[in-house]
Amino acid sequence: xxxxxxxxxxxxxxxxxxxxxxxxxxxxxxxxPGVCWEAKPGYPEKVAGSKYDPKHDPKxxxxxxxxxxxxxxxxxxxAEHFKKTxxxxxxxxxxx
Amino acid sequence: MKQRITTSMLxxxxxxxxAAALQFxxxxxxxxxxxxxxxxxxxxxxxxxxRDYSSQNYSPMTQINVENVKKLRxxxxxxxxxxxxHEGTPLVVDGLMYVHTSFPNNTFALDLNDPGHIxxxxxxxxxxxxxxxxxxxxxxxxxxxxxxxxxxxxxxIKTQLDGHLVALNxxxxxxxxxxxxxxxxxxxxxxxxxxxxxDLALVGSSGAELGVxxxxxxxxxxxxxxxxxVYATGPDSEVGIGDDFNKANPHYGQKGLGxxxxxxxxxxxxxxxxxxxxxxxxxxxxFHYGSGNPAPxxxxxxxxxxxxxxxxxxxxxxxxxxxxxxxKTPHDEWDYAGVNVMILSEQKDKAGKMRKLLTHPDRNGxxxxxxxxxxxxxxxxxxxxxxxxxxxxxxxxxxxxxxxxYSTYMDHKGKEICPSAMGYxxxxxxxxxPTKELFYLGINHICMDWEPFMLPYRAGQFFVGATLWMYxxxxxxxxNYLGLGQIKAYNAISGEYKWEKMERFSVWGGTLATAGNLxxxxxxxxxxxxxxxxxxxxxxKHKLPSGVIGHPMxxxxxxxxxxxxxxxxxGWPGVGLVFDLQDPTAGLGAVGAFKNLQNYTQMGGxxxxxxxxxxxxxxxxxxxxxxxxx
Numbered sequence: 001x002x003x004x005x006x007x008x009x010x011x012x013x014x015x016x017x018x019x020x021x022x023x024x025x026x027x028x029x030x031x032x033p034g035v036c037w038e039a040k041p042g043y044p045e046k047v048a049g050s051k052y053d054p055k056h057d058p059k060x061x062x063x064x065x066x067x068x069x070x071x072x073x074x075x076x077x078x079a080e081h082f083k084k085t086x087x088x089x090x091x092x093x094x095x096x
Numbered sequence: 097m098k099q100r101i102t103t104s105m106l107x108x109x110x111x112x113x114x115a116a117a118l119q120f121x122x123x124x125x126x127x128x129x130x131x132x133x134x135x136x137x138x139x140x141x142x143x144x145x146x147r148d149y150s151s152q153n154y155s156p157m158t159q160i161n162v163e164n165v166k167k168l169r170x171x172x173x174x175x176x177x178x179x180x181x182h183e184g185t186p187l188v189v190d191g192l193m194y195v196h197t198s199f200p201n202n203t204f205a206l207d208l209n210d211p212g213h214i215x216x217x218x219x220x221x222x223x224x225x226x227x228x229x230x231x232x233x234x235x236x237x238x239x240x241x242x243x244x245x246x247x248x249x250x251x252x253i254k255t256q257l258d259g260h261l262v263a264l265n266x267x268x269x270x271x272x273x274x275x276x277x278x279x280x281x282x283x284x285x286x287x288x289x290x291x292x293x294x295d296l297a298l299v300g301s302s303g304a305e306l307g308v309x310x311x312x313x314x315x316x317x318x319x320x321x322x323x324x325x326v327y328a329t330g331p332d333s334e335v336g337i338g339d340d341f342n343k344a345n346p347h348y349g350q351k352g353l354g355x356x357x358x359x360x361x362x363x364x365x366x367x368x369x370x371x372x373x374x375x376x377x378x379x380x381x382x383f384h385y386g387s388g389n390p391a392p393x394x395x396x397x398x399x400x401x402x403x404x405x406x407x408x409x410x411x412x413x414x415x416x417x418x419x420x421x422x423x424k425t426p427h428d429e430w431d432y433a434g435v436n437v438m439i440l441s442e443q444k445d446k447a448g449k450m451r452k453l454l455t456h457p458d459r460n461g462x463x464x465x466x467x468x469x470x471x472x473x474x475x476x477x478x479x480x481x482x483x484x485x486x487x488x489x490x491x492x493x494x495x496x497x498x499x500x501x502y503s504t505y506m507d508h509k510g511k512e513i514c515p516s517a518m519g520y521x522x523x524x525x526x527x528x529x530p531t532k533e534l535f536y537l538g539i540n541h542i543c544m545d546w547e548p549f550m551l552p553y554r555a556g557q558f559f560v561g562a563t564l565w566m567y568x569x570x571x572x573x574x575x576n577y578l579g580l581g582q583i584k585a586y587n588a589i590s591g592e593y594k595w596e597k598m599e600r601f602s603v604w605g606g607t608l609a610t611a612g613n614l615x616x617x618x619x620x621x622x623x624x625x626x627x628x629x630x631x632x633x634x635x636x637k638h639k640l641p642s643g644v645i646g647h648p649m650x651x652x653x654x655x656x657x658x659x660x661x662x663x664x665x666x667g668w669p670g671v672g673l674v675f676d677l678q679d680p681t682a683g684l685g686a687v688g689a690f691k692n693l694q695n696y697t698q699m700g701g702x703x704x705x706x707x708x709x710x711x712x713x714x715x716x717x718x719x720x721x722x723x724x725x726x
Contacts, residue, residue: 024500027427028490028497033346034347034401034426035401037400037401043506046359046399047359048360052506054397054550054551054552054553056361057552057553058361060553061553064282067282067284072322076321079275079321082320083319083321088273
């Protein structure tokens with residue numbers, strides 16, 4: 001979904017293209033070691049609540065972590081069984 | 097059964113992993129590693145993608161040299177039977193060649209005495225849904241070898257696109273263990289060549305284009321047990337950052353930045369996968385690799401420096417803990433995924449001090465050289481003078497000085513950005529000749545226009561948020577979409593290029609250097625070429641059945657030097673060809689740039705092996721003959 005360019009953002013875009021380089025983000029003005037990002041002129045420091053808010057669903061964000069945790073648990077069962085028996089069983093439902 | 101996971105649980109799990117790793121470090125014998133080091137010294141072996149732990153892709157063999165390379169002829173060939181892109185290179189150990197393939201990731205063992213006979217083959221059955229979450233064709237980059245210890249057999253270790261890491265008995269091909277290292281339902285795949293250090297099998301992750309949070313994991317080769325796992329983003333305990341991290345270069349950043357340089361929980365879907373190559377120094381016990389791009393590509397959606405994506409790592413092999421991390425492209429705006437090859441060398445710096453170095457030609461168009469003991473930045477030079485997103489890299493601060501004209505952001509179409517998202521260098525495994533102190537770099541010469549768009553994150557779905565148009569760089573032919581590549585010889589200390597040549601298409605797969613004063617490489621249009629490594633003069637080429645996206649290797653067998661290369665066009669530059677796509681913005685922008693590739697090559701994978709005058713085992717016509725029932 002492409003976001004429509006509003007009058008306000010058109011003005012911001014003009015600022016970006018016509019502003020002197022010193023005002024634009026060149027990545028060299030650091031607030032702390034390793035923290036050098038700046039919002040580009042006309043763009044927000046935080047996107048939450050702005051027109052650029054991705055509105056992430058916390059449930060979706062959690063899915064990778066959940067999946068990794070369960071895979072680690074299954075792998076652990078497989079490896080433990082292998083160490084005990086010398087036989088690798090992939091299907092954990094068949095591991096006693 | 098899925099369980100909810102909390103930060104404290106993860107921290108606890110991480111502590112347990114570290115404790116287990118420490119226990120392992122105390123008890124693990126070094127013999128397997130020493131055996132691997134010894135094997136790599138023999139010209140008869142090629143035991144890992146870069147030949148040895150230095151990843152130099154350099155052979156001291158001279159039987160094939162500048163004087164006689166014109167006599168190279170095909171010795172034998174092997175079709176893998178698969179059509180999609182074949183990256184990487186085969187392994188050769190103890191008289192066997194191990195060949196990997198694109199999805200479904202078959203593996204073949206061939207007898208070098210009679211390569212027409214397949215000793216064993218492993219053909220995994222995978223969920224075909226894995227194909228739909230692969231980023232850029234269905235490639236795989238190779239295999240790892242563990243030499244065995246008398247109790248546990250020698251192993252071939254492989255990745256599957258569906259996220260599994262599998263160990264096979266190297267002599268029989270039987271599965272020894274098989275673990276889940278990723279879940280295609282949340283977009284995680286595997287395309288990387290695993291890497292063996294001591295008794296550990298290291299493996300990364302793929303899927304940053306689907307918002308996958310990158311991780312690197314070590315498994316005990318003998319048991320399949322996870323020893324440690326570290327992430328590219330998130331809390332320090334999960335990234336593997338301790339008190340001495342970046343001690344020599346605190347200005348790179350130290351603690352708390354894996355979450356602090358992200359807004360909210362965006363680090364959980366922040367990318368930083370690593371699907372490229374590893375290198376290892378047994379003396380420092382550090383291994384090196386690069387984490388990839390942040391997700392999504394749309395930079396406006398993820399304020400902050402987005403650490404520790406795009407980072408060159410020096411990590412302890414036993415624990416995974418990071419000694420240093422240097423972020424090359426903070427807050428990436430162009431998909432300059434930092435996973436490319438790390439080549440280790442020992443050279444004198446400009447002050448005459450001998451140093452342990454790592455050199456890394458990055459996607460962002462800069463070739464970096466670091467002191468691999470502490471992460472000091474030694475040099476950072478443009479891969480081509482047409483790189484424009486960055487004016488220079490400040491060696492003191494380590495920061496790229498960006499040119500805002502080539503920034504990308506919402507409601508703006510960036511134009512003429514060089515390099516393109518494919519980088520001026522991508523996954524090619526390049527080479528280094530220590531006698532000449534030259535790196536031989538296969539280069540992309542591609543620029544782009546870039547327009548971001550907003551999109552939601554849904555686990556397991558593409559999460560890119562940018563439309564790309566790619567075309568040849570300024571030195572290419574933009575009318576005919578040719579002149580998309582280069583090959584160069586680079587001195588990392590002086591920063592100078594000794595020679596450079598243009599190519600019709602990207603030199604995607606990488607290079608091989610030999611003491612025969614030669615550099616070999618394959619081209620997308622299906623040639624293997626040999627150049628004089630001193631001068632760049634083209635000395636020999638041979639047309640292969642399909643285009644090349646892998647790198648050549650060389651080995652000796654029964655006194656004969658062979659050069660081998662995998663063919664099989666595909667990969668990111670080949671997505672338009674292999675999937676018959678027409679929209680120039682499809683394939684994340686590659687289809688437009690490579691629209692002419694189909695006029696030079698077609699699909700089909702295999703290995704072709706060369707020797708002087710084509711000498712091969714079947715010169716004795718009785719070899720391989722069926723002699724009847726005994």
